[in-house]
Amino acid sequence: MKTFSLSRKVFMAFALVFAATMAVEAVSSAWRISQNLSAQYTSKGTAIATGIATSSVEIILFRDLSTVQALIDQYLEIEGVAYVMVVEPQGEVLAHTFTPEVPDEVRGLERSSQTVTQDLHIAGLGDFLNVKSPILAGKIGYVNVGMDRKHIQSAVWEACLRQIALLLVMFLLGLFLMRWLMYQIVDPLNHLTRHAKLLAAGSPGSAASSDVWIAASRTDEVGQLARALRHMVDELSQREEELRKAHDELEVRVQERTAELQQVNARLQEEVRQRTRSEERQKRLAEELLRSNNDLEQFAYIASHDLQEPLRMMSSYVDLLADRYRGQIDEKADRWIGFVVDASARMKQLINDLLEYSRVGRRGKPFEPADCGALCATAITNLGHAIRESGARIICGPLPKVAADATQLTQVFQNLIGNALKYHGPSPPEVHIAADRQPGQWVFLVRDNGIGIAPEHAERIFELFRRLHSRQEYPGTGIGLTLCKRIIERHGGRIWVESRPGEGATFFFTLPDRGGD
Amino acid sequence: MNRRRFLTATALGSAAGLLAASPLSGPGRSGKEIVLGMSAAFKGPSRGLGIELYRGAMAWLEQVNRAGGVHGRPVVIKAYDDGYDPLPAIANTIRLVEEDNVFLLFGYVGTPTVTRMLPLLKIYSDRSIFLYFPFTGAQPQRRPPYERFVFNLRASYQQEIAGLIDHLVPLRRRRFGVFYQIDAYGRGGWDAVRVALGQHKLSMIGEATYRRGTPFMASLRPQVDILRKAEADTVICVGAYAACAAFIRDARDAGWEVPIANISFVGSESLLSLLRQASRERSEDYTRRLLNSEVVPSYDRSDLPAIRQFREMMERYDPRPPGELMPEDYKPLPYSYVSLEGFLNARLLVAILEKMGKSPIREGLAAATESLDNFELGIDVPVSFRSDRHQGSDEVYFSTVEQGHFVPVTDWKRWAP
Numbered sequence: 001m002k003t004f005s006l007s008r009k010v011f012m013a014f015a016l017v018f019a020a021t022m023a024v025e026a027v028s029s030a031w032r033i034s035q036n037l038s039a040q041y042t043s044k045g046t047a048i049a050t051g052i053a054t055s056s057v058e059i060i061l062f063r064d065l066s067t068v069q070a071l072i073d074q075y076l077e078i079e080g081v082a083y084v085m086v087v088e089p090q091g092e093v094l095a096h097t098f099t100p101e102v103p104d105e106v107r108g109l110e111r112s113s114q115t116v117t118q119d120l121h122i123a124g125l126g127d128f129l130n131v132k133s134p135i136l137a138g139k140i141g142y143v144n145v146g147m148d149r150k151h152i153q154s155a156v157w158e159a160c161l162r163q164i165a166l167l168l169v170m171f172l173l174g175l176f177l178m179r180w181l182m183y184q185i186v187d188p189l190n191h192l193t194r195h196a197k198l199l200a201a202g203s204p205g206s207a208a209s210s211d212v213w214i215a216a217s218r219t220d221e222v223g224q225l226a227r228a229l230r231h232m233v234d235e236l237s238q239r240e241e242e243l244r245k246a247h248d249e250l251e252v253r254v255q256e257r258t259a260e261l262q263q264v265n266a267r268l269q270e271e272v273r274q275r276t277r278s279e280e281r282q283k284r285l286a287e288e289l290l291r292s293n294n295d296l297e298q299f300a301y302i303a304s305h306d307l308q309e310p311l312r313m314m315s316s317y318v319d320l321l322a323d324r325y326r327g328q329i330d331e332k333a334d335r336w337i338g339f340v341v342d343a344s345a346r347m348k349q350l351i352n353d354l355l356e357y358s359r360v361g362r363r364g365k366p367f368e369p370a371d372c373g374a375l376c377a378t379a380i381t382n383l384g385h386a387i388r389e390s391g392a393r394i395i396c397g398p399l400p401k402v403a404a405d406a407t408q409l410t411q412v413f414q415n416l417i418g419n420a421l422k423y424h425g426p427s428p429p430e431v432h433i434a435a436d437r438q439p440g441q442w443v444f445l446v447r448d449n450g451i452g453i454a455p456e457h458a459e460r461i462f463e464l465f466r467r468l469h470s471r472q473e474y475p476g477t478g479i480g481l482t483l484c485k486r487i488i489e490r491h492g493g494r495i496w497v498e499s500r501p502g503e504g505a506t507f508f509f510t511l512p513d514r515g516g517d
Numbered sequence: 518m519n520r521r522r523f524l525t526a527t528a529l530g531s532a533a534g535l536l537a538a539s540p541l542s543g544p545g546r547s548g549k550e551i552v553l554g555m556s557a558a559f560k561g562p563s564r565g566l567g568i569e570l571y572r573g574a575m576a577w578l579e580q581v582n583r584a585g586g587v588h589g590r591p592v593v594i595k596a597y598d599d600g601y602d603p604l605p606a607i608a609n610t611i612r613l614v615e616e617d618n619v620f621l622l623f624g625y626v627g628t629p630t631v632t633r634m635l636p637l638l639k640i641y642s643d644r645s646i647f648l649y650f651p652f653t654g655a656q657p658q659r660r661p662p663y664e665r666f667v668f669n670l671r672a673s674y675q676q677e678i679a680g681l682i683d684h685l686v687p688l689r690r691r692r693f694g695v696f697y698q699i700d701a702y703g704r705g706g707w708d709a710v711r712v713a714l715g716q717h718k719l720s721m722i723g724e725a726t727y728r729r730g731t732p733f734m735a736s737l738r739p740q741v742d743i744l745r746k747a748e749a750d751t752v753i754c755v756g757a758y759a760a761c762a763a764f765i766r767d768a769r770d771a772g773w774e775v776p777i778a779n780i781s782f783v784g785s786e787s788l789l790s791l792l793r794q795a796s797r798e799r800s801e802d803y804t805r806r807l808l809n810s811e812v813v814p815s816y817d818r819s820d821l822p823a824i825r826q827f828r829e830m831m832e833r834y835d836p837r838p839p840g841e842l843m844p845e846d847y848k849p850l851p852y853s854y855v856s857l858e859g860f861l862n863a864r865l866l867v868a869i870l871e872k873m874g875k876s877p878i879r880e881g882l883a884a885a886t887e888s889l890d891n892f893e894l895g896i897d898v899p900v901s902f903r904s905d906r907h908q909g910s911d912e913v914y915f916s917t918v919e920q921g922h923f924v925p926v927t928d929w930k931r932w933a934p
Contacts, residue, residue, distance in 0.1 A: 064656035066705030070632040073700050074603070097699055100725040100740040 014178060015171075022167045026160045033159045034152060041080050041129055041147040042117055048075050048084070049133035049145040050115060056086065056143070057136050060094065068095040075145070082128055082148035088141045106130065106144055113137050119149075126150045188222045192229055199233060297358045304355040311351060315344035346477075350465075353479035357464065360408065360486045367491070370406040372399035372413075372444070376433055379413035386421050390429055397434035400442055403514045408487040413446075415480040416507050420448035422474055425502070441493065441513050447506040453499040461497065484509070551592045551870060551877065554613030556606050556634075557626035557652070559598035559842040562732050562759040565787035566626045566855055568838055568847060570652050571596055573859025574624055575836035576827065581867050588875040592867060595619060596842055599630055601729070601757070606630035610637050614646055621882060622648040623866060624859060627782075628655035628702030629729065638666035645879035647886075650862035652855070654781065654812065655705045659908060668886050669908040670862055670900070671812035674702075675709040677780045678753060680913040681810050682713040685751055685778075688933040692722045694749030696740055696764050698756040699726035706755025706780065723747025731760040733791050738767045745773050750934055752776070758783040762791040766803050776932055778808040785809050785916065785923050786853035793921055804918040808932065811914040813861060814896050815925045816852040823895025827860045828852060854916075854923070865894055865909065 052072060059067050072084040072095050085096040085106055096102050103122045110116075113134055120130040127149035135141045216226040318340045326334055376396050380387065387394065394417065402409075413433070420431045432447040453461060453468070460466050462485045467478040481495075488495045488509045499505030557567030574594060582591040595617050599605035606625070613619045614637070622638075625631050631651045635658060638646055648667045651658060654674035658667040682693065695710050697703030707724065714720055725740035741764065744752055752768070752775055754761045761783050768777065779788060792803040818824050831852055837843050850856065870877055872885045889909075891899035900909040915926040926932075 062661070064660060064705060065708040066628060066632055066655045066701040067657045069699075069704035070603075070629060070657070070701035073629065074633075095704055096726075099699055099727050100737075101743050102724075 010178060010182070011175070014174060018167065018171045018174070022164055022171075025163055025167065029163050030156050030160050033156045037080075037152040037155055038129070041152060042131070044078070044080060045129055045131035045145045045147040046115055046117065046133070048078065048081065049131040049143045052084065052086070052143045052145070053133040053135040057140060060086070060135065060140050065095055071095075072097060072143075080147050080151045081145060082125075082151070083144070083146040085144040085146075086135070086141055087144070089138060094141060106146070109142075109144065111138055111142060120146065185222055188218075188226060192226060196229060199229075199236070297361055300354050301358040301362065304351040304358065307351050308348075308355075311344060311348055315341070315348060318344055349477055353465075353477045353483075357479060357483055357486065360483065360490060364408060364490060365405045367403040367405055369401055370404045370409060371401050372404075372409065372435065375406055375410045376413045378410050379417055382410075382414055383418055383421065386418065390421050390424060392421050392424070392429035392431060394431045395433070397432070399433070399435045399444070400437070400513075402442060402511050404491055404511065405487075408490070412484045412487050412509065415484050416446040419480060419507075420446065420450055420505075422476070423448075423450040423505075425449065425451050437513065438510075441510045443508055443510050445506050445508050447504060449504040452501040452503045452505050453497060454501050455499070458497050458499065462495070549590055551587060551590050552617065552619045553592065553594045553621060553623035553649075553866070554610075554617060554619030555594050555596040555622070555624040556599045556609035556613065556630070557596065557624060558601035559596070559838060560844065561600040562730055563601040563627070563757045564844065564847060565758065565790075565850075566601075566652060566782070566784045567596075567598070568843065569784060569787070569850060569853050569855035570624050570626060570859040570862075571838045571842075572831070572836045572849060573827070573853075573856030573861075574863040575859075576830040576834050576856070577860050577863035577867065579834040579836055580826075580830050581863075587867060587870045587877075590875075592870065594623065596624075596838060598842055601627050601630060603629050603633035607634050607637065610634045614641055614644065620877070620879060622646060623650065624862060625651040626653070628653045628657075628705060629700045631655065632657045632701040635663040635666070638663060642666065645882060647879070647882050649866055652782070652858065653702065655702055656708075657701070657705075664907050665883075665904075667907060668902065670865055670910055671781070671858065671908075672911050672913050673709075673908065674706050674755070674780055674782075675712065676911055677810035677812065677913050678706060678709040678755075679713040679716070680915070681753060681778050681780075681808065682710070682717065684915070684929055685776075685932060686714075686717045686719065688929060690751045690776075690932070690934060691719060692748060692750040693719070694723040694725070694744035694747055694752045695721050696725050696727070696737075696744060696752055696754045696756065696761070698729050698760065700729050702782065703729075703755045706753075710753055710755070723749050727756065727760050727764075729757070731763065733759040733763050733766075733795075735760070735763055736767060737764045738771065740764060741768045741771050741773060745771065750775055751778065754779045754783070756783070758788040759791065762788050762795070762803075765792060765807065766795050769801065769803050769805075774806060776806045776808055778810065780810045781812045781854065781858075783809065784853060784855040785811065786850045786855070789918060789921075789923060790850070804921060807918050808926065809916045809923065811854050811916055812910065812912070813854055813858045814912075814914050815916055815923065816854070816857045817924065821896050823861060823864065824857070826895065827857055830860070831856060861894060861896065865889075865892070865900060868892060 052075070056068060056071055059071060068086055072086060075081050075084050076097050083097045083106075085098070085102065086094040087107075088094055089111070091107060093102055093107075098106075103125065105120060105122045109118075109120075109130065109132055111134070112132065115131065115133040117129060117131050120128045122128060128146040129149060131145045131147070133143045133145070135143060216223055216230050218226070318337065322334075322337045322341055325337070373396070376399055380394055380396070386392075417431055417433070421429050427449065430449045432445070435442050435444045437443075457468055461468065462481045464482045465478040466482075467474075467476070485495050488511070492512045493510040495507065495509040497505055497507050555571065557570060558564050559567045559571075571594065578592050578594065581587065582593075586592060595613065597605075597609040597612065599609050606627075610622065613622065625634070625648060631648070631653050632655060635648075638648060639662065646666070648658070650668060650670045652671075654671060654677055656673065656675065657663060659669060659673055685693075693710060693714060695707050697707050703726065707721075710721055723744045723746070725743040727735075727737060727740060731737070737760065745768075752764075754764060754777060756764070756779075758779075761777075761779050765777050765788075768775070779785070788809075789804060792807075795801075796803045814821060814824065816824055816827060819828070835849070837849065869882070869885050869889065872888070873881050877885075883904075887902045887904050889900060889902045891901050892909075894900050894909075896912075898910055898912045902909055916923040917926050918924070
């Protein structure tokens with residue numbers, strides 16, 4: 001796009017304003033001068049006419065026409081006066097100033113006892129303002145004074161031309177001044193613009209080295225602008241330098257970081273590979289474990305189920321033997337038969353427990369909402385005999401509803417409460433059952449005031465058929481807690497014990513909170 | 518404008534005065550010299566009048582002064598140029614009276630100038646300032662209220678014009694047209710024509726005017742056409758010589774052959790000089806059918822003693838106006854009606870001064886002049902003044918051009934249509 005330069009715009013505005021001013025000024029001054037001069041000429045003509053009329057009375061009456069003529073002649077000297085004429089009442093000319101002759105137009109002017117002003121056109125001479133004044137009320141004659149309109153016109157023209165000439169001079173002067181100012185302002189601005197463009201194009205160095213910065217030494221606004229631009233250029237150069245340095249540094253750092261990252265990456269990849277490998281191994285192990293677990297379960301079930309039959313036969317026959325042959329053989333035989341009966345009964349218990357254990361995984365019912373309070377109450381009812389026998393006090397706090405296998409969970413409560421009743425100290429057992437809601441899970445506790453458990457046994461007590469005491473001290477096969485652990489784990493929770501010997505024990509187990517209540 | 522002209526004129530006058538009055542200082546009455554103050558046209562279209570009038574007067578004064586002056590006192594003229602313009606004439610008069618302290622005013626030229634300076638004489642009446650023998654036949658200085666401050670030698674324009682008309686009307690010239698300068702002089706002349714024709718129950722049949730100062734090269738053909746259209750059979754000019762000569766030239770160029778009469782103010786030789794020059798340049802005789810009225814006899818009349826003295830002294834002294842007042846391009850006329858008038862004026866004035874004794878005072882001038890009775894001036898016409906008569910001569914002479922020279926009119930019948 002072609003730029004319309006500031007100087008040209010200013011010039012055009014300037015020229016327009018001047019032209020308008022000139023036109024308006026010329027017209028208005030022409031009108032004004034014309035009006036003024038007309039008024040001035042009218043009053044001047046009137047003054048002269050009445051003056052002559054007043055002073056010529058005696059001269060006309062007593063003296064000669066030379067004197068009248070001399071009187072009127074001097075008025076021709078006055079600017080604007082074109083002619084003076086003195087006529088007798090009858091119209092005879094007494095004195096006049098016309099050459100080469102008196103025009104007919106002035107002879108025919110009407111007479112009046114008043115001073116009369118009228119416009120008069122005289123063929124060949126032009127337009128005049130004729131002032132006619134009576135001498136001694138018209139008894140002696142009349143004075144005609146003609147004021148030249150041409151004079152007015154030429155004065156108007158002269159004034160107009162002078163005005164225009166003056167305006168033109170001012171215009172030229174203004175033009176010169178403007179050009180100078182433009183040179184002072186626009187040229188440096190153009191330089192600045194050019195160099196700002198260079199700057200924009202990205203070469204502040206070349207812009208800064210230019211001679212345009214001479215403008216910066218000026219004290220005016222252009223100087224300020226130039227200084228500001230120079231400051232900007234300096235700043236930009238500096239920033240660019242800094243930026244370049246920062247960029248370089250960054251590049252080095254990026255390279256370093258990239259190298260580090262690559263190393264870390266390689267390490268991570270290695271780790272991932274290892275983890276994958278170990279995960280695979282774990283998976284394999286888990287699978288193996290699951291398989292061996294299932295095999296074990298299967299084995300336990302089959303063993304316990306299949307062992308029941310021969311055992312039942314053995315115990316039936318041993319019982320028969322004991323019943324029928326007690327006291328018949330000898331004492332020793334009776335004792336031995338008694339050992340077999342006990343052993344078969346114990347074995348039967350073991351096999352039932354084992355069967356029970358294996359059934360937790362295989363015969364579990366699907367989870368349904370269950371009121372733990374009710375389940376706990378069932379367990380307490382089931383333990384009614386033992387409770388009464390031991391004189392125990394069972395305190396059950398409010399318990400939540402959870403999604404669970406109700407039978408199994410009842411078994412858990414029953415086992416834990418049963419243990420508390422079984423392993424009591426000298427004082428009657430006191431059992432507290434409570435539950436506490438924690439994020440994502442319910443934590444149940446069953447606390448007793450029993451004999452307690454040494455911490456080193458806290459884990460072992462959950463192992464299958466693990467017993468800390470002799471059968472004689474505390475009867476049982478040692479399947480109870482193992483069963484609890486298995487049930488809780490099936491429900492997705494865990495079970496542990498906090499205890500010290502002689503201080504009672506607190507069993508905790510968790511169940512996932514699935515929002516059952 | 519008026520003021521500027523006034524100042525210019527004053528400056529001019531003062532410069533001229535320095536040169537003109539070189540050996541003269543002090544008041545005219547108490548000093549050695551008797552100083553006469555003169556304001557006239559030494560420059561411009563009418564300069565010939567002032568210069569020739571001065572020369573004629575100085576011819577006699579030179580003679581008088583060489584013979585020891587008036588009662589031992591030389592008589593000198595202090596002259597300023599007024600260019601035939603009223604305002605400088607007024608300024609010069611004031612200067613002459615108030616600064617130069619002249620004894621009397623003498624040798625003024627022109628009606629508009631004299632008419633306008635007359636009130637000064639009234640103002641200076643307590644100093645008894647008189648104007649002697651102005652070169653104008655106008656009426657204002659011959660009438661109240663200024664006639665008592667002025668002494669005229671020459672006949673009036675009215676008398677000149679009446680003389681012309683009185684001679685021409687009987688020759689059956691009836692249609693008079695007037696060409697005149699539109700100022701006090703011309704209008705006075707116009708009035709004189711009107712009055713003179715009225716005596717014969719006639720009126721002028723046409724009139725045309727021109728502006729004072731019109732030079733010879735200007736065209737006056739419109740004026741010619743106006744009068745010709747009015748079918749004038751005689752034209753009377755009341756003007757200055759340059760314009761009148763131009764009018765004559767244009768009339769003849771237009772093929773208009775009517776007699777053209779001029780009055781004394783044209784300074785016949787000045788008029789003739791221009792016409793002869795034009796005749797030479799255009800191979801056309803512009804000097805035919807010209808009639809002039811004069812207030813002094815022809816300088817060819819050697820039978821008159823004053824004329825003989827005039828010619829002798831003009832020849833002997835060939836006086837020149839001093840310094841600036843004598844333009845380099847002006848060629849003085851050996852003799853002329855104007856210089857003769859100046860000569861006669863000086864003769865009469867010296868006679869008056871002589872009557873006043875060794876210690877003339879201004880206050881004695883009027884009495885001395887008015888006591889002149891039938892004074893023999895040497896032109897065969899006795900000159901008398903009285904308190905009610907301030908014009909010395911009523912004599913009008915007529916001349917015409919023959920073979921390039923003005924000669925007295927002897928045969929009037931020639932001028933019949």
